[in-house]
Amino acid sequence: MPGLSHLVFTHPPVDALFAAEAQVRAMLRFEQALARAEATVGVIPAAAADVIATVCQAADWDLDALAQQTLLAGNPAIPLVKMLTQRVARLDAEAAKYVHYGATSQDVLDTALVLQLQAALDLMEAQLRPLLELLAALATAHRNTLMTGRTLLQQARPITFGYKVAGWLDGLLRAQGRLTRLRAEALVLQFGGAVGTLATLGVQEPAVIAQLAGELQLPAPMLPWHGQRDRLVDLAAALGIVCGNLGKLAHDVVLLMQTEVGEVHEAAAAGKGGSSAMPHKRNPVTATFLVAIAGRTPALVHTLLAGLSQHEHERAAGAWHAEWEVLPELCRLTAAALAHAHDLLSGLEVDRDRMRHNLELTQGLIFAEDVTAALTPHLGKTAAHQLIEAASQEAPRLGQHLREYLLQLPEIQHCLSPDELSALFDPARATGLSHYFTDAVLARRRLALNSEQ
Template identity: 40%
Template structure:
């Protein structure tokens, strides 16, 4: 396996284990075992035979080196797996191993178990990241800072409200993952062409029993080539990773030397440069962006798997084998690193407040326009403040002074005392922070 440097920067071990070689082979064996028991439940074989077959579906029965060698020749792993299970049984029992099943049934059931656990892990990580963001919302609901549109100062806001938008987005991410989990955690037992013909009238009963035994939902129709269930979960994971990337880019932007409003956790050599001693690079944010982009690209690859035709894919299925674990591991890793970054984020309210004046107070232009609009109407007020902004830039004046020079003296006398300070032009910021916190805690904790 190729060396994965990005993974060394924070790959989520729990999600990696979900897609490990041992877990994959173990899942195939679990499905084969429970399929034998489901055959017994449906009366196709007797219970004792089902239990003997199930008992042979163990990891120690499988020679994995031989399994992968034969898989390369066959193209799929289940035939070589079944042959090794069969070799561990007497002829009478061996005759009923994998009876009426097809390779993709076994692999898709195993995948469904992985997708279920992967969705649970992602949802748990969303909760952890969201809880860290909620702390920032609560702590900084009143920390006034420049709001920025198109990367330029726009109007005052609070850091808490900025974080509240992330909290609301994460709540939607969690809902998408929950919905996708429900649709992905379904059984597959339809036989060679999706008709269950080999099991005759017993097909539905076997499938239902297998679903119950595996803890998966039943699905009446085959989904061998209908891969929207899988693509939905990877897409939801990629969108969640996108939330992480947006947060990471925010950290990068706000921690720029010229901005300095936040910083990642500091420590000896953390984010250090090998040649520039002053550097403290935003390494967590950079890792998040790396994981997030990988997750998104893998999810895009999964969309190509939707093109599978007829009753069985011819190459599209193989895309899943790399794209699904690639997406879900990367998304989980992005979430875990984002959680850690949010928990340890350093926030500098004094620098935020200082930055409100960096542009000569022009961040208050809309506020001044609204104050003037009561006397001049909005359109004339806009033109008056726009002229004042041009003057302030041309002559290096603070905006209030430029406005004083731009408007009639009697009008200035009427408005000078009511021009707001940034703290008085925050609209509903505090209420919105409280609303986001209440919604988050009710959605994730049942409060």
């Protein structure tokens, strides 16, 4: 039984896709498709393919026995093929000769994994779509909500919350496009036999490959990829990026939930976000899960990336085996992250008043860049910068708002009227291209949505 924290790091529907039973079904799907493809081309008798297909559709496979025999055989395909052959032989001894004909264990396991990954991507893409809608709605609702932009964790200058959300959305739109591309490029058939040359099939190799790819509805690669694992590394990195993007979103939320900031909050619920010691606490929970998941994924991606150069010659000893649980685990983590993100965003509370309040904390210092820009035509860039830099140090020392301090300076009086200076301290006029960039991302989302439909 998994530990109590298991559900933090997985999503039950994706768990089911990578369970032992699902893996066996995927492996048997390959064996069934292989027999049908070879029969269609004339490599094996059609009657033999029918018997093999019938046995492959059986549901009562001894998973415990397969697991134990895997420890002896070195991979799960060997005991499964042996078990399949025995079952076929009970019905037709002649047909048993053609089970797994021309294939190797890695063909079975790699193609089974690809089939499982297809199903997992279906699930994750279905999760991603409503998440993008939530982000688009949030960015639209807060297009004009003023807040402080922060750099190096310090207040920098005004932005809009819609602009911040648009940044989250933009990253996930790229992630969606990346997964769509890799679905076609990375999830391909594996079929090469012992050393990838399919020598057993002779001149009929290309026809069998084409037929098998059609049976499984998978693209046929240029050549088998037993020792060339870049497709899987590419997919692993894409999943890691999704988790990283969601972790960035969540980390922003955690920081905005700090007591001293208090600009957003996770939705309140009974028993959520409390402390075992401090009754007053309202901790980030869902966002914390997302940050934790994002922290786990880089090491998993690294496992595949580090192994890329370790696949010796035509088949690897160890590097291939090290992959087996990595992509399933990345899929579990990504699906969990998408589910947590949906929960987080669907109930996110945004405190506009607190955002506006926090804009005043620096007593005008966050508008220093705007004042410098307004003075530059009069004083030159260097002189303007030096003047406002000194003022930004002196005004807080005197306990004055920067605007009030500047109004007293002769250099300012000669260059700007009081009304012109006051206008520079209006946060609504200081957000730069926040609206433009937000609208551009929202337009991109609408375009993507229309192309999906």
